[in-house]
Amino acid sequence: MKVYDEATIIENYKMSHAVQDIKALLKELEHVTQTERLVISTGEGAQSMLYMPSIHLKKQLGMIKITSITPKNPAVNRPTTQGNIIITNIDTGEHVASLDGSYLTRLRTGALSAIATEYMSRQNAKTLGLIGTGGMAYEQFLGNMEARSIDHVILYNRTTDKAEQFKSKIHDQYPDLNITVVENVSDLVKQSDIINCQTQSTEAVFNADDVQKGTHINGIGSYRPDMREIDYQILPDASHVVFDDIEGVKVEAGEFIEANEKDIYPFENVYGDLKALVDTETIERSDDAITVFKSVGAAYFDLAVALGAYEQLQSNESKNT
Amino acid sequence: MKVYDEATIIENYKMSHAVQDIKALLKELEHVTQTERLVISTGEGAQSMLYMPSIHLKKQLGMIKITSITPKNPAVNRPTTQGNIIITNIDTGEHVASLDGSYLTRLRTGALSAIATEYMSRQNAKTLGLIGTGGMAYEQFLGNMEARSIDHVILYNRTTDKAEQFKSKIHDQYPDLNITVVENVSDLVKQSDIINCQTQSTEAVFNADDVQKGTHINGIGSYRPDMREIDYQILPDASHVVFDDIEGVKVEAGEFIEANEKDIYPFENVYGDLKALVDTETIERSDDAITVFKSVGAAYFDLAVALGAYEQLQSNESKNT
Numbered sequence: 127m128k129v130y131d132e133a134t135i136i137e138n139y140k141m142s143h144a145v146q147d148i149k150a151l152l153k154e155l156e157h158v159t160q161t162e163r164l165v166i167s168t169g170e171g172a173q174s175m176l177y178m179p180s181i182h183l184k185k186q187l188g189m190i191k192i193t194s195i196t197p198k199n200p201a202v203n204r205p206t207t208q209g210n211i212i213i214t215n216i217d218t219g220e221h222v223a224s225l226d227g228s229y230l231t232r233l234r235t236g237a238l239s240a241i242a243t244e245y246m247s248r249q250n251a252k253t254l255g256l257i258g259t260g261g262m263a264y265e266q267f268l269g270n271m272e273a274r275s276i277d278h279v280i281l282y283n284r285t286t287d288k289a290e291q292f293k294s295k296i297h298d299q300y301p302d303l304n305i306t307v308v309e310n311v312s313d314l315v316k317q318s319d320i321i322n323c324q325t326q327s328t329e330a331v332f333n334a335d336d337v338q339k340g341t342h343i344n345g346i347g348s349y350r351p352d353m354r355e356i357d358y359q360i361l362p363d364a365s366h367v368v369f370d371d372i373e374g375v376k377v378e379a380g381e382f383i384e385a386n387e388k389d390i391y392p393f394e395n396v397y398g399d400l401k402a403l404v405d406t407e408t409i410e411r412s413d414d415a416i417t418v419f420k421s422v423g424a425a426y427f428d429l430a431v432a433l434g435a436y437e438q439l440q441s442n443e444s445k446n447t
Numbered sequence: 448m449k450v451y452d453e454a455t456i457i458e459n460y461k462m463s464h465a466v467q468d469i470k471a472l473l474k475e476l477e478h479v480t481q482t483e484r485l486v487i488s489t490g491e492g493a494q495s496m497l498y499m500p501s502i503h504l505k506k507q508l509g510m511i512k513i514t515s516i517t518p519k520n521p522a523v524n525r526p527t528t529q530g531n532i533i534i535t536n537i538d539t540g541e542h543v544a545s546l547d548g549s550y551l552t553r554l555r556t557g558a559l560s561a562i563a564t565e566y567m568s569r570q571n572a573k574t575l576g577l578i579g580t581g582g583m584a585y586e587q588f589l590g591n592m593e594a595r596s597i598d599h600v601i602l603y604n605r606t607t608d609k610a611e612q613f614k615s616k617i618h619d620q621y622p623d624l625n626i627t628v629v630e631n632v633s634d635l636v637k638q639s640d641i642i643n644c645q646t647q648s649t650e651a652v653f654n655a656d657d658v659q660k661g662t663h664i665n666g667i668g669s670y671r672p673d674m675r676e677i678d679y680q681i682l683p684d685a686s687h688v689v690f691d692d693i694e695g696v697k698v699e700a701g702e703f704i705e706a707n708e709k710d711i712y713p714f715e716n717v718y719g720d721l722k723a724l725v726d727t728e729t730i731e732r733s734d735d736a737i738t739v740f741k742s743v744g745a746a747y748f749d750l751a752v753a754l755g756a757y758e759q760l761q762s763n764e765s766k767n768t
Contacts, residue, residue, distance in 0.1 A: 127450055127531070127545055161485050168480070168502050168509065168537045175509055175535065179498055181489050188489065188496055190513060192533055196540035210448070210542035212513055212533060214496065216489045219517035221531035224448060224545055 130439055132226040138442050139230075139435040141268045144237035145244075147434030148427060152404040157184035160425045172197050180425035182433060186217040189432040191227050191425065205261065207231070211432045223436055227428075234431040235421060236265030238370050238400065239322060239344040242419035243273035245403045246366060246411070247320050247342035252277050255318030257311060257332065258325035259283040259292035262346065266322050267296060270344075278304040280314045312336045323347055323355045330381065334359035339414040345379075346421045353380040356418065361391035365415035370400045371424035378422040451760055453547040459763050460551075460756040462589045465558035466565075468755030469748060473725040478505035481746045493518050493671075501746035503754060507538040510753040512548050512746065526582065528552070532753045544757055548749075555752040556742060557586030559691050559721065560643060560665040563740035564594040566724045567687060567732070568641050568663035573598050576639030578632060578653065579646035580604040580613035583667060587643050588617060591665075599625040601635045633657045644668055644676045651702065655680035660735040666700075667742045674701040677739065682712035686736035691721045692745040699743040 151158065160180035167174050174195045181188035193209045200206060209227025214220065243251075254276045256263055260283075270276060279296065283289035289307045297305055308314050315321060315336040325331050325347040334357040337343070348355035358381045361367060369375040375382055376393055385391040397409070411417060472479065481501035488495050495516045502509035514530045521527060530548025535541065564572075575597045577584055581604075591597060600617065604610035610628045618626055629635050636642060636657040646652050646668040655678040658664070669676035679702045682688060690696040696703055697714055706712040718730065732738060 129448055129450055129545070159487055159489070161487055164482050164485060164498070164500060166480055166482055166500060166502055166509075168504065168507075173537075175500065175502065175537070177485070177498060177500055177511060179485060179487060179496065181487055181496060183489065186489075188487075190498060190511070192511060192535065192542060194535055194537070194540035194542070196538075199540055204539060206540075208540045208542065210533060210535075212531060212545075214513065214515055214531075216494075216496070216515070217517075218525060219515035219520055219527075219529045221513060221515070221529065224450070224533075 127221055127224055129224045130226065132229045134439070135225060135435055136229055139233070139438050141233060141236060141240065141265070141272050143434055143438060144233045144431050145240050145272060148234065148237050148241065148430045149404050151426060151430035152401045154184065155401055155426065158182055158426045158429060163425065178425040178428060180429040181216060182429060185433060186215065187433050188214045188216050189429055191428045191432070193227065211428065213432060213436050225432060225435060230431050230435060231428065232262055232265040234427045235262060235346050235423065236269035237431070238421045238427060239266055239346060239419070240269030240273045241400060241404065242344055242368060243270050243320055243342060245408060246368065246417040246419060247274060248340055248413055251319035251342065253280065253317055253319045254278070255280040255282070255314040255321045257282050257314065257321065257323045258347065259289045260324065260326070262324040263292060264295070266324050266346065270320055270322060274320065276303070278306070280318055281305065281307045282311045282314045320344070325355055326353070327355050328352060329354045330357035331355050332357055337416060339416065342417045344419045344421070348380050349378050349422045351378065351380050351383055354384070356381050356420065358382065358385035358390055360416065361385055361418065363416050364418045365411055366397045366409050367391070367395065367418045367420070368397050368400065368403055370421040370427070372396065372399045374422045374424050375420055379420055382420060448542055448545055450545045451547065453550045455760070456547060456756055457550055460554070460759050462554060462557060462561065462586070462593050464755055464759060465554045465752050466561045466593060469555065469558050469562060469751045470725050472747060472751035473722045475505065476722055476747065479503055479747050479750060484746065499746040499749060501750040502537060503750060506754060507536065508754050509535045509537050510750055512749045512753070514548065532749070534753060534757050546753060546756060551752045551756060552749065553583055553586040555748045556583060556667050556744065557590035558752070559742045559748060560587055560667060560740070561590030561594045562721060562725065563665055563689060564591050564641055564663060566729060567689065567738040567740055568595060569661055569734055572640035572663065574601065574638055574640045575599070576601040576603070576635040576642045578603050578635065578642065578644045579668065580610045581645065581647070583645040584613060585616070587645050587667065591641055591643060595641065597624070599627070601639055602626065602628045603632045603635045641665070646676055647674070648676050649673060650675045651678035652676050653678055658737060660737065663738045663740070665740045665742070669701050670699050670743045672699065672701050672704055675705070677702055677741065679703065679706035679711055681737065682706055682739065684737050685739045686732055687718040687730050688712070688716065688739045688741070689718050689721065689724050691742040691748070693717065693720045695743045695745050696741055700741055703741060
């Protein structure tokens with residue numbers, strides 16, 4: 127079994143690869159099989175182990191993502207979530223590779239936003255607002271940069287210092303980009319063509335009244351029923367709402383569950399899932415329309431990037447020898 | 448993540464370790480949590496992936512065994528079953544090791560028979576009959592050797608050549624052992640104090656009428672409802688029948704399911720599981736009694752040897768540095 131650490135995967139497998147591989151997988155999703163996610167509680171609160179297997183029957187390659195959730199970790203400077211992916215060659219039965227799963231999880235989540243932004247936002251969207259500059263933010267930034275010609279990025283974080291640190295990081299890499307840190311989230315919401323939320327919040331992180339016509343919103347936090355992130359009052363005003371995985375959002379995304387229960391936005395109003403979006407390739411939207419994408423993840427998205435990264439790593443290794 | 452291949456594990460972790468670690472785990476089973484086994488069909492017939500997670504909450508170590516079943520493999524000289532075990536430190540959330548799972552699976556299955564033979568068979572049992580000399584047989588042999596002072600081993604296999612090959616292998620390692628290959632399974636059954644079955648059979652592999660008083664039987668094949676191995680007509684004559692894991696046997700072991708359905712041996716007559724056996728440490732049996740042990744495996748047995756092997760490997764590494 128080959129072991130690939132995070133640094134090696136980062137070097138070999140980029141956002142553009144992930145976007146391409148997820149689109150390709152969605153077009154042949156009928157060849158993918160998976161089970162429900164297994165969860166084992168291992169301690170107090172949310173401490174747990176998650177197991178997400180998924181198999182690509184046509185490629186005869188399968189994977190399982192094994193994720194530990196350790197809520198006490200940030201206090202000792204370790205990540206809360208740590209993932210590991212094991213790849214099995216189904217044809218021979220061999221377990222061929224172990225891939226660090228943390229970067230790949232962040233990357234695939236960024237790639238999901240990239241696809242949503244590409245298909246749903248205005249073509250001329252130029253200002254990206256990021257709400258939350260924690261562990262998932264960088265790949266969300268990269269995903270949107272991949273999808274649109276962004277020239278202005280606005281950052282908001284509950285702790286402003288962290289937003290400033292994030293600004294320095296991306297400024298070094300994109301010196302021509304206009305980057306603003308705001309202390310009031312309304313300033314971000316009112317100016318952004320694309321609002322991308324990646325928080326651990328248990329209440330809405332912006333006010334729907336501040337959202338301008340023509341805005342596209344991506345929400346990738348709120349992955350538990352007790353969490354809230356997007357202000358669901360915006361949903362009745364949206365021309366298109368897309369979920370990455372409809373069954374997943376229905377049981378995991380707190381604000382969407384509540385909006386459905388209160389009949390503010392019933393699940394049946396959703397346009398479709400990410401596969402529907404990729405299959406149609408575009409949606410009919412006016413420049414004034416508000417669009418919303420919600421992601422909670424699913425094993426087949428992990429499968430797409432795990433197999434993509436594995437194949438890329440194999441290919442780069444054979445080039446180097 | 449450290450990767451340990453089969454050869455390294457074989458060198459460092461032996462039958463005596465496995466027996467000790469399984470006994471120890473059974474005595475603190477209340478600290479173990481696990482889920483049902485996940486199974487994904489990946490092709491024709493029995494081709495599939497199996498996922499068995501289990502966590503030792505007190506040790507704060509967890510594992511998942513990932514097993515591929517590839518029925519076409521023997522035709523190209525690859526094993527049907529290939530296992531890989533990932534160990535996670537629950538306290539830190541780190542995925543610390545990958546262990547080849549094939550030897551550990553054979554070893555734990557041998558250790559289960561070792562424990563059954565130790566607690567259930569006559570103290571003076573000297574003749575061991577092995578029915579089936581395939582991939583699981585060697586560790587079954589080792590397990591029984593660990594438990595009793597065996598001086599005569601009788602081998603039966605549907606293809607006699609393979610029994611002869613197995614005889615050569617163990618003769619080289621145990622030159623003083625009397626080893627006989629028989630072509631008629633009755634000859635084995637009539638002479639053996641302990642009969643150990645490890646086959647892929649779909650019908651009983653011996654005739655209950657041939658079983659002598661005082662015999663102990665271990666059955667570790669028949670792990671699917673369509674399989675049969677032990678002649679269930681022996682069950683009403685048995686003083687004690689023990690299952691390694693009662694819930695597992697009830698849904699997996701074909702001949703026991705049929706014996707229960709036909710009311711030949713209802714499940715409620717079982718003495719108990721392996722934990723009950725280890726907790727009581729001995730059973731009251733006469734020298735004339737017939738006893739039966741049936742094993743189908745369970746994730747906590749894999750947990751016991753996976754953590755035992757991991758700790759042993761760590762300890763031996765630190766001694767060598």
